[in-house]
Amino acid sequence: MIGGGLAGLSCAVALAEAGLRVRLLEKRPHLGGRATSYTLPDGSEVDNCQHVTLRCCTNLADFYRRAGAADKVRFYSRLYFADKQGRRSTIEASSWLPPPLHMAPSFLFFSALTLADKRSIARALMAVARSGGSPAGAEGLSMLDWLQRMKQTRAAIERYWRVVLVSALDEELARTDARYGIEVFWKAFLANSMGYQVGIPTVPLAELYDGCREALVQRGGAVELRSGVREMRVAGKRFAGAVLEGGAEIQADACVAAVPHSALPGMLPSEMFGDGAPLAGLKHIKTSPITGVHLWFDRTVMTEPFLTLLDHTTQWVFNKTLLSAPRDGGNAKGGATKKRGIEDEAGGKSNGQYLQLVISASYDLVPRSRQEIVDLCRSELADVLPATREANLVKATVIKEVNATFSPQPGIDRWRPAQDIGMENLFLAGDWTRTGWPSTMEGAVRSGYLAAEALLASFGQPRKFLQPDLPAEGLCARWASRRMEGRS
Ligand SMILES: Cc1cc2nc3c(=O)[nH]c(=O)nc-3n(C[C@H](O)[C@H](O)[C@H](O)COP(=O)(O)OP(=O)(O)OC[C@H]3O[C@@H](n4cnc5c(N)ncnc54)[C@H](O)[C@@H]3O)c2cc1C
Numbered sequence: 001m002i003g004g005g006l007a008g009l010s011c012a013v014a015l016a017e018a019g020l021r022v023r024l025l026e027k028r029p030h031l032g033g034r035a036t037s038y039t040l041p042d043g044s045e046v047d048n049c050q051h052v053t054l055r056c057c058t059n060l061a062d063f064y065r066r067a068g069a070a071d072k073v074r075f076y077s078r079l080y081f082a083d084k085q086g087r088r089s090t091i092e093a094s095s096w097l098p099p100p101l102h103m104a105p106s107f108l109f110f111s112a113l114t115l116a117d118k119r120s121i122a123r124a125l126m127a128v129a130r131s132g133g134s135p136a137g138a139e140g141l142s143m144l145d146w147l148q149r150m151k152q153t154r155a156a157i158e159r160y161w162r163v164v165l166v167s168a169l170d171e172e173l174a175r176t177d178a179r180y181g182i183e184v185f186w187k188a189f190l191a192n193s194m195g196y197q198v199g200i201p202t203v204p205l206a207e208l209y210d211g212c213r214e215a216l217v218q219r220g221g222a223v224e225l226r227s228g229v230r231e232m233r234v235a236g237k238r239f240a241g242a243v244l245e246g247g248a249e250i251q252a253d254a255c256v257a258a259v260p261h262s263a264l265p266g267m268l269p270s271e272m273f274g275d276g277a278p279l280a281g282l283k284h285i286k287t288s289p290i291t292g293v294h295l296w297f298d299r300t301v302m303t304e305p306f307l308t309l310l311d312h313t314t315q316w317v318f319n320k321t322l323l324s325a326p327r328d329g330g331n332a333k334g335g336a337t338k339k340r341g342i343e344d345e346a347g348g349k350s351n352g353q354y355l356q357l358v359i360s361a362s363y364d365l366v367p368r369s370r371q372e373i374v375d376l377c378r379s380e381l382a383d384v385l386p387a388t389r390e391a392n393l394v395k396a397t398v399i400k401e402v403n404a405t406f407s408p409q410p411g412i413d414r415w416r417p418a419q420d421i422g423m424e425n426l427f428l429a430g431d432w433t434r435t436g437w438p439s440t441m442e443g444a445v446r447s448g449y450l451a452a453e454a455l456l457a458s459f460g461q462p463r464k465f466l467q468p469d470l471p472a473e474g475l476c477a478r479w480a481s482r483r484m485e486g487r488s
Contacts, residue, residue, distance in 0.1 A: 001025065001256050002229045002242065004209075005033020006441050007429035008258030010063045010448030013215045014465045017066070018456055022221040023252065025242070027228035030206050031213075033260075034404065035441055037204035040397065045204045048399055049292035050318045050356045056187040056195035057442035058467040059449060068211035073199045074323070080304045081163075082384040083112045084311045093193045098474025100129040100190040112310050117156040124150040125190065129476055132483030133186030142410050143181035144173040159310050164189075167308075167315050169438050170288045170360040170405040177410045180438050191480065192470040200306070200323050232257060232267050232426070239426035254425035254458070256451045261285050261432040262403065278422055281415030285432055290404035291362040293377045295355045296395040301387040302355060312380045313359060320354040352394060355381075362400070370398040405439030406432045419451040425458065427451045 001012045004026030012022045030036055037047045053060050055075065064070045079091045089110045093102040107118065127135045127150065138146050143165060147157055161181070162173055168184045169176050188196045201208060213223045228245040232255065239255040257264065261282050265273055273279045293314075307317045357377050359365060365373055374396045381388040406412070416434040419427050429451035430444065437443035449465035456463045472480035 001258060002232070003033065003258035003430070004028075004031040004223065004225070005258060005430075006035055006060075006063070006444035007431060007433075007448040007451070008033075008256070009067070009209055009212045010059075010445040011256050011258060011429050011452045012221070012448075013063070013066050013212055014449055014452035015455065016216050016219040016221055018452070018461065018463050019219065020221075020456075021219055022216050023250070024216060024221070024223045025227040025229055025244070025250075026223070026225050027245075029225050031209040031223070031225070032206050033444075034401070035205050035444075037206045042395075046294055046397065046399075047201075047205045047292075047356070049290055049401060049404075050316070050320075050358055051201070051205060051441060053199040053441060054188050054195060055197040055199065056192065056470050057199075057440070058469060059445040060442045061199075062465075062467045063445045063448075064208065066211075066215070067209060069208040072203045072208055073201050075197045075199045076305060077194075077197050079196070079198065079308065080306065081110075081112065081308045081310055083159075084383055086384045086386065087111055091196075093196070099193050099472070099476045100125065100474070102193040102474075103189060103196075112159050113155060114153075117153045117160070120150070120152045121156050121160055124152060125185065128182055128186055129190045130479050132472070132476070132480040133183065133191065134483060135182065138178040138182055140410060141178040142174050143176040143178045146178035146182070147173065163308060163310060163315070167358070167360050168440075169408050170290055171407050171409070172361050175288075175410075176408050177412055180408045184438075187469065191472040191476045193473060195470055198306070200318070202324050202326075229259075229267060234269055234272070234423070234426070237422070238424050254427070254455055256427045256429050256455060258429040258448065258451070260403070261406070261430060262287075278417055281417060284415040285412070286407040286409065287403040288360075288405055288407045289362050289366050289400065289402045291359045291365045291373065292399045292401070293357040293359070293373060294395075294397040294399070295357065295374070295377065295381075295393060297353045297355070297388065297391040298394050299351055299387070299391050300353050301381075301385050301391050302353065307384065309380065309384060312383070313365075314357050314377055314380045315360060316358040317381070317385070318356045318358070320356050321352075357381075360404075366400060366402055370396075373398050408438045419447060420454040420458075425455075427455050 001008050001022055001024040004024055008024060012024045015022050035051050037045055039045050064073060077092055081089045089112055091106045094105045097104060147161055165173060165181050165184060169180055216223055229242045230245045231243040233240040242250045271277060302319045305319050305322050309315060416432060417428060418434045419429060421428060429447040431439045431447060433447045435443045435446040437446055452465055
């Protein structure tokens with residue numbers, strides 16, 4: 001296994017479970033790839049960027065279970081929004097209305113949208129729901145084109161569709177394949193009443209992968225960090241060994257390359273990337289940036305666990321002090337709201353608070369200095385968290401991930417190779433391979449499971465790892481089955 005991100009880890013754990021001896025080679029000193037954490041020079045441990053999952057990410061949940069990390073992710077059923085004036089709205093499923101109507105009551109009270117905005121949104125959502133998640137006429141369009149065809153108001157686009165989708169897909173609506181945007185709404189907000197619930201790790205990201213090493217070692221395998229692979233040797237249609245950066249050669253019965261798509265051309269023979277070759281499409285896959293801003297205040301400035309900002313550059317604010325607190329607070333599933341508890345937890349022993357801000361598709365921020373970005377974020381926080389105006393900023397860090405995810409541009413799927421590229425014993429994994437999912441942790445795990453299935457099938461030991469989606473419920477179940485019948 002080459003690469004210790006979520007694709008490589010999930011594939012390795014699945015293969016070890018199937019009885020294979022897996023040797024995982026990771027270039028960096030830690031596991032997790034783009035979803036990891038590390039220690040700053042002053043000793044504080046930070047995620048490279050806050051990562052969230054949703055209940056509809058069934059394969060990631062399965063991987064966390066296999067890695068023994070499921071209890072380190074806490075789910076929230078209430079989503080908080082703040083507008084320019086700091087006014088709050090929340091979105092939450094009702095327990096008495098079946099999908100797709102379960103969000104309707106809180107949507108009706110969503111104060112940042114007018115009745116006309118809501119009517120246009122409801123019309124588009126119903127078109128998605130009634131088609132079982134696949135409305136006619138969206139193929140080949142950008143999400144923005146589709147929304148305009150669906151006659152969405154300007155505010156509906158800016159304060160609803162854009163807010164959800166730029167964070168979920170890390171791209172502007174005009175550069176996003178409509179199918180990807182529609183699927184987010186179908187899977188998270190329409191088909192199943194729990195799909196939208198937000199899962200947030202309570203520990204630094206790298207800790208989620210502690211169990212993976214053990215799973216491999218138990219089967220006689222190993223995890224080797226700081227072991228970058230320089231070259232994969234190929235003879236005909238066979239993987240014939242890997243050469244480490246230090247020059248050592250490694251043999252294996254089979255290999256899964258779970259590295260970013262941009263790393264492959266330097267590692268495999270150039271013929272594999274030529275016109276008509278299995279990896280010819282890779283050059284068309286573009287990436288988009290995410291900026292994470294970490295701010296430590298000297299006092300409590302926020303009581304919600306997280307907040308989505310409308311009409312600001314900053315999209316999400318995570319209350320890291322509260323989210324990592326051991327006690328169950330906020331609206332986390334399994335715990336009642338304990339306002340007093342939140343304030344105590346948020347204050348913590350030092351009475352300070354650590355916030356992490358996320359800006360997806362942050363093209364405009366890439367050329368800006370760290371200080372400019374911190375100043376911008378502070379001025380936006382003053383709108384929605386007034387206590388930050390008086391608070392002292394103790395410390396700040398900006399982490400720009402310029403190639404954070406692949407850009408889900410219209411037509412992207414035709415450039416994404418399958419995990420099985422027709423080689424006898426060389427397979428691919430990575431969020432960028434063909435999974436049908438955007439560049440997410442769920443997509444990475446799906447690719448890992450698919451690669452494990454392909455490798456085991458090539459050994460004559462077929463096995464299934466891929467998990468089904470959450471089942472469609474209520475009216476959506478009927479509409480989804482009608483769509484399936486129409487297909488068969
Ligand atoms: C800032 C940011 C925020 C994000 N937020 C979210 C979120 O909230 N929710 C979500 O679902 N997704 C999020 N994502 C996306 C998610 O992190 C990725 O989709 C996922 O982690 C990709 O996993 P991967 O294994 O496919 O690739 P990677 O994580 O890139 O793993 C590839 C691994 O291969 C290693 N490698 C590379 N070259 C070599 C070599 N030559 N030899 C050995 N090893 C090598 C790398 O070091 C790396 O560990 C975010 C991504 C970023 C960057």
